[in-house]
Amino acid sequence: MGYNIAVAGKGGTGKTSLTGLLINQLVSQEKGPILVVDADANQNINEVLGVEVEDTIGSIREEANMREKNGDSFPGGMTKAQFLQYKLNHSIVEGDGYDLIVMGRSEGEGCYCYVNGILREQTNKISNHYKYMITDNEAGMEHLSRKTSKHIDQLLLVSDCSRRSIQAVARIRDLAVELKLHVGDTHLIVNKVPNGILNDGIKEEIAKHNLNLLGVVPLDELIYEYDSSGIPLVQLPEDSQSKVAMKAIIDKLELK
Ligand SMILES: Nc1ncnc2c1ncn2[C@@H]1O[C@H](COP(=O)(O)OP(=O)(O)OP(=O)(O)O)[C@@H](O)[C@H]1O
Numbered sequence: 001m002g003y004n005i006a007v008a009g010k011g012g013t014g015k016t017s018l019t020g021l022l023i024n025q026l027v028s029q030e031k032g033p034i035l036v037v038d039a040d041a042n043q044n045i046n047e048v049l050g051v052e053v054e055d056t057i058g059s060i061r062e063e064a065n066m067r068e069k070n071g072d073s074f075p076g077g078m079t080k081a082q083f084l085q086y087k088l089n090h091s092i093v094e095g096d097g098y099d100l101i102v103m104g105r106s107e108g109e110g111c112y113c114y115v116n117g118i119l120r121e122q123t124n125k126i127s128n129h130y131k132y133m134i135t136d137n138e139a140g141m142e143h144l145s146r147k148t149s150k151h152i153d154q155l156l157l158v159s160d161c162s163r164r165s166i167q168a169v170a171r172i173r174d175l176a177v178e179l180k181l182h183v184g185d186t187h188l189i190v191n192k193v194p195n196g197i198l199n200d201g202i203k204e205e206i207a208k209h210n211l212n213l214l215g216v217v218p219l220d221e222l223i224y225e226y227d228s229s230g231i232p233l234v235q236l237p238e239d240s241q242s243k244v245a246m247k248a249i250i251d252k253l254e255l256k
Helices: 015-028 045-049 057-069 080-091 113-127 163-178 200-208 221-229 241-253
Strands: 003-009 034-038 098-102 132-136 151-159 182-193 213-218
Touching (some): 003 015, 003 163, 015 034, 015 098, 015 132, 015 151, 015 241, 034 045, 034 113, 045 098, 057 080, 080 098, 080 113, 151 163, 163 200, 182 200, 213 241, 221 241
Parallel strands (some): 003 132, 003 151, 034 098, 151 182, 182 213
């Protein structure tokens, strides 16, 4: 199994943006092969990375169930399991130096156990082929409890400069313990920091919750500019404040 990095944090803190910059950095350091899993239904990492996504695990699950419900057969005489496997293999987006799987929206009502079981088994199989697996998670992390593989080598918590956001990541860390996930290291990255300098109040909050601060990423006007113009963040110049900060942060992790 590859090295599993999970990124988590309260919505809006910049978790997805930083995950994109993390991937970009690992790709430029030729650390691959990398599998990216977008497990945040509210956010689209593909936009940060600048790639198009057609199928998601959610849409595959819905299609398989709809076909069965309507009594439609699966194409080419496939069984349901074969169909799921086929669709999953075709849903993997090939990016520049990484592959991407998008979980999409979570299931609606009805029994999805069989489909979920197959999809989970297949995703686990696929992930074995990669050196790194990077997951952009939902703030709740509950979906992780449903995973068969509960091992995370590196849990990266992303917070902005608010006390509430620091408290939220402390809760996520505690939740990981409650969910019985096996977490190797946990680190905090504080994002959108004015001038890259943390004030005393936030430093106190970080210390109070015993969070292990890895580094800070400044509030970067260029991110705002790129985001509002729809330009993928991975195209930020190498000397942009946020890319430079993320590079320094990732270097500290000493990933092989
Ligand atoms: N360092 C930064 N400087 C300036 N703006 C930033 C920075 N990081 C992220 N942003 C902006 O903050 C907003 C939220 O970022 P992003 O979508 O990455 O957050 P998220 O935590 O994944 O949010 P959610 O899961 O709620 O969608 C975006 O508009 C993004 O462009």
